[in-house]
Amino acid sequence: xxxxxxxxxxxxxxxxxxxxxxxxxxxxxxxxxxxxxxxxxxxxxxxxxxxxxxxxxxxxxxxxxxxxxxxxxxxxxxxxxxxxxxxxxxxxxxxxxxxxxxxxxxxxxxxxxxxxxxxxxxxxxxxxxxxxxxxxxxxxxxxxxxxxxxxxxxxxxxxxxxxxxxxxxxxxxxxxxxxxxxxxxxxxxxxxxxxxxxxxxxxxxxxxxxxxxxxxxxxxxxxxxxxxxxxxxxxxxxxxxxxxxxxxxxxxxxxxxxxxxxxxxxxxxxxxxxxxxxxxxxxxxxxxxxxxxxxxxxxxxxxxxxxxxxxxxxxxxxxxxxxxxxxxxxxxxxxxxxxxxxxxxxxxxxxxxxxxxxxxxxxx
Numbered sequence: 001x002x003x004x005x006x007x008x009x010x011x012x013x014x015x016x017x018x019x020x021x022x023x024x025x026x027x028x029x030x031x032x033x034x035x036x037x038x039x040x041x042x043x044x045x046x047x048x049x050x051x052x053x054x055x056x057x058x059x060x061x062x063x064x065x066x067x068x069x070x071x072x073x074x075x076x077x078x079x080x081x082x083x084x085x086x087x088x089x090x091x092x093x094x095x096x097x098x099x100x101x102x103x104x105x106x107x108x109x110x111x112x113x114x115x116x117x118x119x120x121x122x123x124x125x126x127x128x129x130x131x132x133x134x135x136x137x138x139x140x141x142x143x144x145x146x147x148x149x150x151x152x153x154x155x156x157x158x159x160x161x162x163x164x165x166x167x168x169x170x171x172x173x174x175x176x177x178x179x180x181x182x183x184x185x186x187x188x189x190x191x192x193x194x195x196x197x198x199x200x201x202x203x204x205x206x207x208x209x210x211x212x213x214x215x216x217x218x219x220x221x222x223x224x225x226x227x228x229x230x231x232x233x234x235x236x237x238x239x240x241x242x243x244x245x246x247x248x249x250x251x252x253x254x255x256x257x258x259x260x261x262x263x264x265x266x267x268x269x270x271x272x273x274x275x276x277x278x279x280x281x282x283x284x285x286x287x288x289x290x291x292x293x294x295x296x297x298x299x300x301x302x303x304x305x306x307x308x309x310x311x312x313x314x315x316x317x318x319x320x321x322x323x324x325x326x327x328x329x330x331x332x333x334x335x336x337x338x339x340x341x342x343x344x345x346x347x348x349x350x351x352x353x354x355x356x357x358x359x360x361x362x363x364x
Contacts, residue, residue, distance in 0.1 A: 004031055004363060005094060008055075009039040009110035010102035010133075011046030015270050019126055019352075020046075020102040021053045022166035026356035037094055039087065041106040060086055062105045083109040091117060097363045098122060101137060108133045115140045120362035124355055126165050126271035128303045129296040130154050142362055145355045147275060147348070148303055163355050164348020165275035172279040174260040181257035185247050187223050192330045195262035195282075197227040197252065203268050205318050206287050207232040210266070211239040213323030218243050220327050225261065227252045264330055266322070269301035277310070278347035283339040285325055290315040309342035 008024055010016045024036050040046035042059035050057040060083040087110045091099075099114040101107035101123040114121050121141040125134045128148040138144055138155045146155070147165040182189055194217065198206050207228055210217075217224060224246040228236040233250040240246035252258050259265075259280040267273050269288040277284050286304070288297035304310035311329065313321050329335060348354075 004034045004360075005096045006034060006036050006359065007039060007091070007094060007096040007099045007110065007114075008036060008102065009099065010104035010107035011038075011040040011044055011050075013045070013104075015126055015272050016102045016104050017046045017049050018168055018272055019124060019166045020100070021050065021055070022168060022352040023100060023102075023124065023355050023359070024053075024055055026166070026352035027359060029353070030356055030360065037090075037096070039090060039106055039110050041104065044104075058086075058090060060106045060109055062109055080109065084113055087113040088117075091119065098359050100124065100359060101134070101141070102126070103131050103133055105133065108137065111137050111141065120364065122355075122359055122362060124163075124166070125151070125155075126275075127296045127300055128271075129294050129299040131293060131296075143358050145358055147271060147351075161354075161358055162348075163358070164351035165271055166352035166355060167272060167276050167279065169352075171255045172259070172276055174256050174280050177257055177260035181254075181261040184254060184257050185225055185261065187225065187247065187261055188245075191221050191223050191245070192263045193223045193225060193261050194264050194266065194326060194330070195225045195227075195258050196266045197255075197258070197273070198229055198268050203229070203287065203289065204232065205315050206266060206268070206322070207236060209318045209322045211236060212319075213326075214239055214243060214246060216323055217326065218245060220330070222327070222330060223247075225249075225252075225258055227258075264326065264336070266326065269297040271296075271300055274300045274304060275348070275351075278304070278343050279349065281340050281343045281347070283310070283329065283336040283343075285311045285313055285322070285329065287313050287315055287318050287322065304343070304346065307342050307346060309339055309346055311339075 008020050027034055038050045038055050038057035040057055040059055041062050047059055062083040091113055098120045101111045111121050122143040123134050123141050124145045144155050144159045145161050145163045226248050230250055236248045240248050262282050265282050265284040269286040286301040288301045301312045305312045
């Protein structure tokens with residue numbers, strides 16, 4: 001049997017990179033000898049994260065158009081032409097059976113060239129409101145894997161497959177890990193635990209409002225496991241120094257342990273975070289990042305809220321409502337049980353494997 005070859009393209013953020021790696025891992029699980037090449041944008045985080053995950057990557061000189069007048073905008077046409085030419089050369093050399101796009105500027109160049117060469121293409125859209133790249137590519141590709149219902153308002157219905165978002169498997173397998181998590185983080189089993197996570201860079205407004213409300217949280221007997229991100233880490237250490245029940249981390253690498261111990265989660269509403277919460281079935285207060293493209297984080301959050309599976313607080317309301325809502329929800333066990341019950345209906349297990357199978361169905 002011949003060796004199958006796949007190109008995975010996209011990136012820019014962890015929300016694109018981690019699903020891409022999960023799909024690649026699933027393909028390798030099914031076909032251990034397959035050859036997988038990533039293509040990303042030079043100087044973006046995929047150039048570091050993908051090799052750490054064990055895959056080769058090539059970079060294109062590509063970036064988006066800035067909203068204000070800049071030299072970067074003047075360079076955009078040159079970058080685009082350069083990226084299209086390099087993408088065509090890579091495709092000609094590597095000869096993939098299928099090209100997979102996960103969003104991001106590199107994805108647009110690679111899939112555009114792949115389509116022109118009649119190479120089968122699949123895109124995976126993580127959000128409930130698609131990005132510009134995937135909307136532009138949709139009419140040209142063979143298959144579109146999505147994480148939310150109702151995406152036929154953006155994409156051709158005959159190309160859609162509802163798979164859910166691929167997540168890192170080790171992050172969402174939490175059964176039997178609570179005791180290990182308590183020991184790992186130095187937390188007690190006899191008091192509620194609030195997990196705060198704003199992604200690797202943190203969430204400024206969430207962090208500031210938690211810092212301002214720590215005294216009230218501790219007064220209510222709440223333990224806090226707080227991933228701050230690098231920018232707020234020192235401020236958080238200072239705010240928490242008087243409270244041993246507040247555990248501050250710049251970044252939490254053992255998120256499975258964090259989810260396992262959490263009684264309530266406060267988070268942004270990135271697509272992968274929302275998908276992880278649906279799989280670990282943890283009640284959450286979502287505070288979407290208000291400046292995300294097309295306000296897609298709010299749309300992600302509302303996909304849960306409309307099913308009564310999460311609580312939504314707008315970023316501009318966090319100052320007045322966040323800490324109070326945390327306290328009220330941790331006192332209301334029935335409400336948390338209701339949120340968990342509704343979440344359990346929304347998670348899509350085995351998403352990466354299902355997407356990998358859709359990819360394999362395109363192999364000619």
